[in-house]
Amino acid sequence: MIRTEKVGFEYMRRDVDGEVVGITQALEDVSVKMEPGQFVAVLGANGSGKSTFAKHLSGLLVPGEGTVWVDGMDTREEDLQIPIRRTSGMVFQNPDNQMVASVVEEDVGFGPENIGVPSEEIWTRVEKSLKSVGMYEYRKASPNHLSGGQKQRVAIAGLLAMQPKCLVLDEPTAMLDPKGRKAVMDTAWELNRKENMTIVLITHYMEETVNADYIYVMNQGKVVLEGTPKQVFAQPKVLEQCKLQVPEITKIAAGLRDKGIPVPPDLLTEQELADWLVQWKASR
Numbered sequence: 001m002i003r004t005e006k007v008g009f010e011y012m013r014r015d016v017d018g019e020v021v022g023i024t025q026a027l028e029d030v031s032v033k034m035e036p037g038q039f040v041a042v043l044g045a046n047g048s049g050k051s052t053f054a055k056h057l058s059g060l061l062v063p064g065e066g067t068v069w070v071d072g073m074d075t076r077e078e079d080l081q082i083p084i085r086r087t088s089g090m091v092f093q094n095p096d097n098q099m100v101a102s103v104v105e106e107d108v109g110f111g112p113e114n115i116g117v118p119s120e121e122i123w124t125r126v127e128k129s130l131k132s133v134g135m136y137e138y139r140k141a142s143p144n145h146l147s148g149g150q151k152q153r154v155a156i157a158g159l160l161a162m163q164p165k166c167l168v169l170d171e172p173t174a175m176l177d178p179k180g181r182k183a184v185m186d187t188a189w190e191l192n193r194k195e196n197m198t199i200v201l202i203t204h205y206m207e208e209t210v211n212a213d214y215i216y217v218m219n220q221g222k223v224v225l226e227g228t229p230k231q232v233f234a235q236p237k238v239l240e241q242c243k244l245q246v247p248e249i250t251k252i253a254a255g256l257r258d259k260g261i262p263v264p265p266d267l268l269t270e271q272e273l274a275d276w277l278v279q280w281k282a283s284r
């Protein structure tokens with residue numbers, strides 16, 4: 001679904017006269033591969049380059065070096081920009097930035113209308129999309145009256161109405177309370193499992209990635225670690241060096257190992273740790 005090869009990108013800083021006064025290397029030699037139907041997480045602290053990378057996956061930014069392919073399409077090809085954005089839709093951190101209408105169902109229908117979908121089909125898509133994110137009962141409401149989590153689900157519905165193959169979620173829960181975070185993540189997981197939609201989650205919340213198929217960890221514009229959740233979480237020192245907050249279970253397991261209890265480094269959940277401790281105690 002998505003493949004990048006040695007992607008590099010620079011931001012140029014200019015003075016009031018437009019002269020370049022500095023260059024920041026945002027991405028360097030980034031190569032990833034994301035298969036159709038996968039749930040892939042890109043982890044990184046603020047300033048790691050993960051959001052800049054996310055914008056490359058929908059063609060919003062074009063690499064200065066290297067290549068990005070979305071469903072086989074090279075994002076540098078100008079005549080492929082619309083097909084690429086139909087294929088890979090992006091949800092931003094602040095849902096208010098994606099709201100364009102005063103009624104929820106009109107907001108969801110805005111995208112398909114702009115790509116020329118017939119009116120009858122638009123409303124069919126709007127209904128299906130809102131139902132898929134659990135927001136159909138709010139179809140006549142004003143987005144201004146919704147909570148942050150509800151707005152984010154409406155933003156997701158707006159992209160679903162355009163029938164993409166892939167959703168790129170750029171820190172979709174960063175501005176939400178725990179209830180809103182859970183609702184948005186439940187929606188993402190349901191789309192992945194029931195619709196077989198490719199999900200790319202950009203986040204710094206490690207607990208949101210525990211059940212991902214694959215994880216890429218970014219730091220200073222580079223991929224510094226990759227693998228399954230068990231492989232990635234088994235390297236807490238690397239994660240801490242990347243300024244990522246290690247999950248509590250990983251910390252507890254590390255503390256137990258320091259006390260001489262041989263807890264495996266790849267346990268991800270409370271239940272896994274509890275089950276292992278029961279078995280370990282029974283075997284002694």
